[in-house]
Amino acid sequence: MSEQFLELLSPSGDMERLKLALKFGADAIYVGGEQFGMRTNPSNFKADELKTAVELVHSAGKKLYLTCNTLPRNNEIDVLPEYLRYVADIGVDALIIADMGVLSLAKKYAPDVDIHMSTQVGIVNYQAANALYELGAKRIVTARELSLDEIKTIRDKTNSNLEIEVFVHGAMCMSFSGRCILSDYMVGRDANRGDCAQPCRWKYHLVEETRPGQYFPINQDENGTYIFNSRDLCMIEHISELDRAGIDSFKIEGRAKSEYYTAIVTYAYRNAIDEYIAAGRPEKFKPSQWILDEMEKMSHREYTTGFNFGPIKNGQVLDSGGYIRHWDVCALFKSYKNGRLTVSQRNRFYQGDELEVVEPNKKPYKIVVKELYNENDGEFVEVANKATDTYSFSCDIPVSPDAIFRVKR
DSSP states (O other), X not given: OOOOOOEEEEEXXXXXXXXXXXXXXXXXXEEEBXXXXXXXXXXXXXXXXXXXXXHHHHHTTOEEEEEEOSOOOHHHHTTHHHHHHHHHHHTOOEEEEOOHHHHHHHHHHOTTSEEEEOGGGOOOSHHHHHHHHHTTOSEEEOOTTXXXXXXXXXXXXXXXXXXXXXXXXXXXXXXGGGOOOHHHHHHSOOGGGTOOOOGGGSOBOEEOTTSTTOEEXXXXXXXXXXXXXXXXXXXXXXXXXXXXXXXOEEEEOOTTSOHHHHHHHHHHHHHHHHHHHHTTOOSSOOOOHHHHHHTTSSOBOOEEOTTTTSSOSSOBOOSOOSOBOOEEEEXXXXXXXXXXXXXXXXXXXXXXXXXXEEOTTSOOEEEEOEEEEETTTTEEOSEEOSTTOEEEEEOSSOOOTTOEEXXXX
């Protein structure tokens, strides 16, 4: 069994999510700038923010990768050289690239920055991987349609210096490695340039042309059909199989997801990987139950292992189109002094509620809300229901400044 470093790669849509990813255990973080990234919805990073992000990540001894994986049009190419020079100057560790023209420009204008070839390239065989390595790629992100056996073949038949990255958690695109034209066709938002409207997750019915107004489900389901609606990928129970396939970097999807999602998914996979390594990287491994429970404590769709073990069975959600959500983030830490915990409210919680506290590097634990006080209004209350107001309550346990508080619904 090889002993290569297993990198945990977390997403970040803005500075707050980046800080949480660092605190909760990411080894590297991938972000988008204002241009050329596959997500336009997150806040993303302006030029000065990107420089600050690089400095912050490097000060923690971690790495920062920048998405540059859109398929740019002719009128966008001319601004790329200046952009590439800038990101090279500020010390970005790698560029995630999907377009061969962008690859050529990156080698010319950012020659010291590592090149990671995006899943958007559609790398499904070792010959393609070898060709990209010869063109200067340090890492490939394999197509999401590959099985672990196929990835292992790529590992065995490529240069050992070529790193392999795979998605292990998050949303799954219905089109081949994310190259989708559905969004552009339906609403004029080009998924291949970072503006996907996710129409594959809308609810659909079929209508026969001679029967307008009559809607027919493909499956026997009174609510309609969800043939485009994929489950969420989750590979946390298969760390050993990922390792044995020769994968170097475990990537979490979700630059557009919430701060809480970023923190909790990173936290769960960090603990799972650490347990696996501490156990001696055994062939048969399952993370502790409390780690697996974290997968149910964030908003998600029903889970699948994707194509990792062959063609997907039951890969679509046929009886609902929504997310599963049983827990809410109710507060973030502000201070702890003299037995009182002060927090900033995010979602409603009540006097007497049992809150779960999540801190880096330890199991979640519980506290009970007692003597709830609204610091803004200067009065004791029964419910914390004013968004972003400051509340305090009695707490016998000193709480970490990095703590997140959640409540079960």
